[in-house]
Amino acid sequence: MKPNYRRCLSCRRVGLKQEFWRIARVFPSGKVQLDQGMGRSAYMCPTSSCLQAAQKKNRLGRSLHGTVPETLYQTLWQRLNQSNTQEKQI
Template identity: 85%
Template sequence: MKPNYRRCISCRKVGLKQDFWRIVRVFPSGKVQLDQGMGRSAYICPQMSCLQAAQKKNRLGRSLHASVPETLYQTLWQHLAQSNPQNQV
């Protein structure tokens, strides 16, 4: 089976799908959530620099054509802190 490649919306790095976080705008509700559901998706590297740029420049919102709730960014920052204890935010 062919590997699935995706591109980070922040740093534009291409990599395997499982190396990224997936953020979804669920169809038809339009709710934006982390890694669940079918709909328009955006992928982001699990790195501090990518998450900072995505939040500051609204890259997730523009990519998903929807407003991204602040709670989702807080969840992503928590995941980042848990996965990289040396990179405390």
């Protein structure tokens, strides 16, 4: 089976699907959520530079054709901080 490749919406890096965060705008409700749901989705590198660019330039909102709540960005920042602390402990 061929691997699934995706592109980061911030830095445009191509990589395996598992390397990215998936953010989806669920159909038909239009709710934006992480990791699950059917509908329009966007992929982003789990790095601070990509997250900062996506938030500052509204790349996530434009990619999903909708508004992204501030709570979603807060959740992504928390995830990033948790993954960084786990890497430092190893």
